[in-house]
Amino acid sequence: MHVAEPDRVEHDGVTMLRYRFGPAEGTPFVLVHGIGCGLAAWLRLVPLLARHGPVHVVELPGFGRAPTPRRVLSVEEHAALVVRLLASIGRPVVLVGHSMGTQIVLEAALRVPRDVERLVAIGAVTDPAERTAAWQGLRLAQDVLGETPGANRAVFSQYLRCGPRRYLATLPSMLRYDAEGAAARARVPILLLRGARDPICRRPWARRLAARLPVGLLVEVPGAVHNVQHTHPRAVASAILTAVPRPRP
Template sequence: MSATLSFTAPTEHGPQDITLAYARVGEGEPLLLLHGIGHHRQAWDPVVDILATEREVVAVDLPGFGQSSALPHGLPTMNAVLGAFCAALGLDRPHVAGNSLGGLLALELGRENLVRSVTALSPAGFWTRAERRYAFGVLMGMRRTARSLPLPLVERLSRTAVGRTALTSTIYARPARRSPEAVVAETLALAHAQGFSETLRAGRSVLFTDDVPGIPVTVAWGDRDRLLLPRQGIRAKHAMPRARLVRLPGCGHVPMNDDPALVARVLLDGSGVQSARALRTSFSTVAL
């Protein structure tokens, strides 16, 4: 079920009025899904039906992205807003999974002990300065392209495997698998993302170096990630020694579309009731 929720979030800058769009489906323990910069909640569509067989899944458009309203002060206030969003929905310390920017936010929610478990897919924040500059340069190039292409051209490109590759190969290892409708929608989402520039500026000072103690943490990385390089997963493991590091073979930066079954299994194991035991038995830690 898709809906919007308007609420007031208490932040360090004072109360903020915000409206977030989200989809809620399934039954079981709650699992909050957070997308990456310039994307929208539909990035999770390839795995939602699988997850919903065992979890109550809530996929949300982050502030300033998708159909959610923009947020004054941007990135520094996002987690306060997400905490207030969960409270307004009656989600008591949900499990959380995030991709890229969403992975960073998920880890910060875990560090603040606001969630039961964290699964982070190619999370931002484990880069060197050069790697960050490279990633931001690629993202800004993608944004310029998305904003410059007329909609009829995007629609025409999306109808062919070659066109979908041209539009999305930076984030997908298997771009031809993405549906034409999804490619058009996410190109428009990137072009119209109100929070893109402000979030990117705030990200220049982001470096995640803290551990996330007390809850199960899974970090998974596609071995064909061209945006945040897989070696950053090793740094994540060093920062969080108790975290489980999982390799996603054949997957790119946004792995949900590249291998839905594998990604869904990682998310279900990472958010399981017996998640610590499940992670010990389901995957082996691998060097990336």
């Protein structure tokens, strides 16, 4: 797949990159990666979505090829960059986040609900019972054991690019963010998507999170773990395109 040079999205002295794929017409998809990752996290999913509309993939400051800012950004500051991008697109989007990216898209949707047609949270974090670096390290190790070799290569090559200092400095904001509270306040339909064997977004917490959504749906992909968009891209694309979140009773 050809990857053109990205656009730069500037806000408050920091730079995010935006890669474009697919046609100009149709409902846009905006994809936001998790901690330590970048464009490579989405490369198997992008062609499937690009058949249906324009796809915008971001690389947050300090991740992927995006310039590293002098300061470490919080979830909320990352969300402000996504909000800037949504304003430039000019029509409602399907906003998709993976892992820490689910927090960023939730926060962005709280700020500009009119710019979001629906939201997709893949492998949501962080379970309030496990908001420590030790717990997350354990869950990451469990996930590595369940991922395919190709998925592990893709993830760890991105971790090496961002470096342990940026990863660890960003982690506290991810651990602090109240995803359940944000989900309860959301005014857009939300699809929660997880691998059925995901040890990071575990089923009990995913169900609690789903129960907080005013309009939502939880979908599980059999046999998958945390990087489900890489290992099961067709199932993920099908859910994004066809699953319909429902109002909570």
